[in-house]
Each structure stands twice: as structure tokens, then as C-alpha cells.
Amino acid sequence: MKYAVISTGGKQYLVTEGQTISTEKIEVEKNKPVEFDEVLLLVNEEKVSIGQPTLNVRVVGKVVDQVRNKKISVFKYKAKTGYHKKIGHRQNLTKVLIEKIGESSEARGRKQEN
Numbered sequence: 001m002k003y004a005v006i007s008t009g010g011k012q013y014l015v016t017e018g019q020t021i022s023t024e025k026i027e028v029e030k031n032k033p034v035e036f037d038e039v040l041l042l043v044n045e046e047k048v049s050i051g052q053p054t055l056n057v058r059v060v061g062k063v064v065d066q067v068r069n070k071k072i073s074v075f076k077y078k079a080k081t082g083y084h085k086k087i088g089h090r091q092n093l094t095k096v097l098i099e100k101i102g103e104s105s106e107a108r109g110r111k112q113e114n
Contacts, residue, residue: 005041025092061096
């Protein structure tokens with residue numbers, strides 16, 4: 001089993017190949033590839049690699065969809081003053097299908113130069 005911990009949008013996600021995750025909005029079009037360079041932990045069969053702070057590895061995925069999360073209601077109230085205010089918020093999300101874990105960032109740079 002191969003899995004990694006990546007950081008994106010100020011949050012950390014435990015991902016495996018073939019998994020779909022919902023992250024904070026990423027400005028990438030639908031069905032386009034996206035790369036996560038901030039890999040904090042990589043587990044490959046029996047070997048565990050821990051980044052200090054990150055590893056020289058990337059996780060490649062494909063944007064499945066750009067969606068919005070369900071609406072949350074925020075109600076502000078102050079007692080005895082008659083103040084109350086109700087507002088709502090819907091967070092923009094990006095659904096990403098993780099395709100490949102563990103290619104070195106340096107190897108990718110050499111491929112692009114040639």
C-alpha cells in the first residue's frame with residue numbers, strides 16, 4: 001500500500017492512488033492535471049519517508065470537478081441590545097482524483113529540459 005500526506009490550501013490530506021479528495025479551490029480547469037509538491041510523508045510498502053519540512057516528491061492528480069460545499073448559517077446575537085444578524089456561506093471546492101504518488105521533482109525537471 002502506497003500513501004502520502006500532502007498539504008494544500010492550508011490543510012493536510014492523507015491520499016492514496018485512485019482516491020478522490022475535496023480540497024480548497026484550485027484555479028485549474030476540469031479534466032486538467034494538477035501537481036502537489038508539498039509532500040510531508042510518504043509510505044511505500046515497508047519504507048517510510050518523513051519530510052523536514054517536505055520531501056522531493058510530487059503527487060499528480062486530475063481535477064474532476066469544481067463544486068460548492070453545502071451552505072452553513074452563521075447567526076450573531078447579543079443579548080439585551082436587540083442585535084441579531086444571520087448570514088450564510090458556501091465554500092468553493094475542487095474535487096481531485098489522485099493518479100500517481102511518488103515521482104521525484106528532480107526527475108520531472110530533467111524530463112522537461114530534454
